[in-house]
Amino acid sequence: MNPDTLRRLTLLCCATVSLLTTATGCSRWIEMAPLSETQDPGAQQIARDEQVPLIIDVIRTTRNGSPQNTSAETQQRILSSLAELGLFSHLSSGHDGSASNDKIVRAKILLSETIDPHAGGAAWKGIVIGASMYTLTPFLPLEYGYAARVSLELERWDGQLKRYEGQSSGTARYQLFGATPIMIEELKGHVTETCLNELARQLVHDTAFYTASSAPVSHSDIRTVSIRRRSPQIPDASSTPIPVTVSAPADR
Amino acid sequence: MTPLSLAARIAFALLVFIMAIPCQADEVTPHLTVGTQEISLSAGYLLPHRLTTEHTTKQSGPALMPSWAMVLTDPIGKSFYRGQLLLGAEIVYIQFQEPFLTHGVGFTPKIKYMFEGTGRLRPYIEFAGGPFYTDLGGRIPEESSRFNFILTAGGGLSWFFTSQFSFNVGYRFHHISNAGTRMPNLGLNSSLPFGGFSFYF
Numbered sequence: 385m386n387p388d389t390l391r392r393l394t395l396l397c398c399a400t401v402s403l404l405t406t407a408t409g410c411s412r413w414i415e416m417a418p419l420s421e422t423q424d425p426g427a428q429q430i431a432r433d434e435q436v437p438l439i440i441d442v443i444r445t446t447r448n449g450s451p452q453n454t455s456a457e458t459q460q461r462i463l464s465s466l467a468e469l470g471l472f473s474h475l476s477s478g479h480d481g482s483a484s485n486d487k488i489v490r491a492k493i494l495l496s497e498t499i500d501p502h503a504g505g506a507a508w509k510g511i512v513i514g515a516s517m518y519t520l521t522p523f524l525p526l527e528y529g530y531a532a533r534v535s536l537e538l539e540r541w542d543g544q545l546k547r548y549e550g551q552s553s554g555t556a557r558y559q560l561f562g563a564t565p566i567m568i569e570e571l572k573g574h575v576t577e578t579c580l581n582e583l584a585r586q587l588v589h590d591t592a593f594y595t596a597s598s599a600p601v602s603h604s605d606i607r608t609v610s611i612r613r614r615s616p617q618i619p620d621a622s623s624t625p626i627p628v629t630v631s632a633p634a635d636r
Numbered sequence: 637m638t639p640l641s642l643a644a645r646i647a648f649a650l651l652v653f654i655m656a657i658p659c660q661a662d663e664v665t666p667h668l669t670v671g672t673q674e675i676s677l678s679a680g681y682l683l684p685h686r687l688t689t690e691h692t693t694k695q696s697g698p699a700l701m702p703s704w705a706m707v708l709t710d711p712i713g714k715s716f717y718r719g720q721l722l723l724g725a726e727i728v729y730i731q732f733q734e735p736f737l738t739h740g741v742g743f744t745p746k747i748k749y750m751f752e753g754t755g756r757l758r759p760y761i762e763f764a765g766g767p768f769y770t771d772l773g774g775r776i777p778e779e780s781s782r783f784n785f786i787l788t789a790g791g792g793l794s795w796f797f798t799s800q801f802s803f804n805v806g807y808r809f810h811h812i813s814n815a816g817t818r819m820p821n822l823g824l825n826s827s828l829p830f831g832g833f834s835f836y837f
Contacts, residue, residue: 517766528670564671568669627808
């Protein structure tokens with residue numbers, strides 16, 4: 385084999401390796417935790433005059449146990465999810481005020497996020513990928529884990545409380561060149577959607593509990609509210625949420 | 637054009653560029669998440685270090701370094717060292733004006749650790765290494781071959797004018813040698829103060 389042929393072959397091999405690395409190093413996908421089997425209650429019917437308003441007292445967010453400001457997008461998404469149910473006549477903020485004798489349902493929502501960025505693994509894989517001049521990119525996928533739990537506490541006009549909980553988790557797996565901030569948003573979107581779907585399913589199941597005719601308005605002359613230091617979590621740790629764990633099917 | 641006048645022109649061009657950027661009046665906090673890309677362009681001037689008596693060459697000249705990097709991790713650590721890891725690659729071009737007008741170009745994967753700092757002012761350290769081709773090799777006693785490797789270690793400061801744009805200044809130590817593939821292989825050592833800018837998206 386003459387030197388020219390050898391040079392051409394070497395160049396061809398280098399080009400092929402570069403193309404393969406680029407082509408296979410751009411993929412990304414999201415894996416959701418498997419769904420547990422839950423029974424779908426199906427569509428329920430509610431008369432318009434049986435609908436009552438829902439007042440959101442608070443939406444609180446924690447990330448890895450640390451309190452955060454709830455983003456406007458998250459609030460909007462939760463409110464839209466509840467509005468789409470059709471169970472309540474309308475939704476409003478707890479600061480709007482309402483007549484104390486109205487039939488209303490009050491809500492407290494806690495969104496608890498757990499992020500596992502696999503930082504150590506990403507760092508080591510990054511060093512190895514860099515040292516290999518990126519040729520190992522297709523063989524060392526990176527990971528980003530996200531889990532969410534949405535707790536919803538609803539208080540009916542007669543003081544009865546019900547708690548609901550939906551939780552889900554997923555992992556974004558990606559090759560180095562496939563990483564974008566959008567990927568993380570997509571993962572969070574899928575996980576949050578699964579949680580909200582689970583909450584909606586539980587609420588639909590309890591439709592009869594929230595109809596206007598389900599209970600009379602409390603006629604006590606003095607209505608009271610608790611004034612206390614804000615607890616770290618709402619609902620508090622001693623409460624027993626409805627134990628339901630649901631995840632959406634894997635996609636992508 | 638003397639090397640110093642070229643460096644002064646580069647510094648002046650950077651200054652004009654920075655002044656042309658509209659500064660935001662409100663608080664600027666860069667939000668670098670996993671997958672955020674950084675492209676940057678840096679320029680500096682190479683200054684020689686003769687570490688032994690056998691080193692005689694006073695190589696010097698301007699250097700240009702376009703680079704790309706990607707944020708690999710969310711902020712890690714809980715103390716002053718809290719920061720994010722970036723992985724990327726860089727092209728290094730050096731125009732050796734001394735001892736001969738020659739050129740060098742290299743490609744180096746690089747890893748960068750960017751501290752959280754004050755949010756707007758973020759220090760960083762970086763390491764890079766890769767192949768480097770220069771026609772200075774074979775014309776000086778320290779290096780016999782044109783194909784070499786370049787190793788870089790340094791640090792700098794990034795000042796974020798906006799949440800996506802930063803001005804960077806820093807210092808790097810460069811080592812160029814051929815990894816013993818051909819003798820002699822004393823290697824060239826240099827300092828490289830530099831300035832540049834980055835765009836994050």
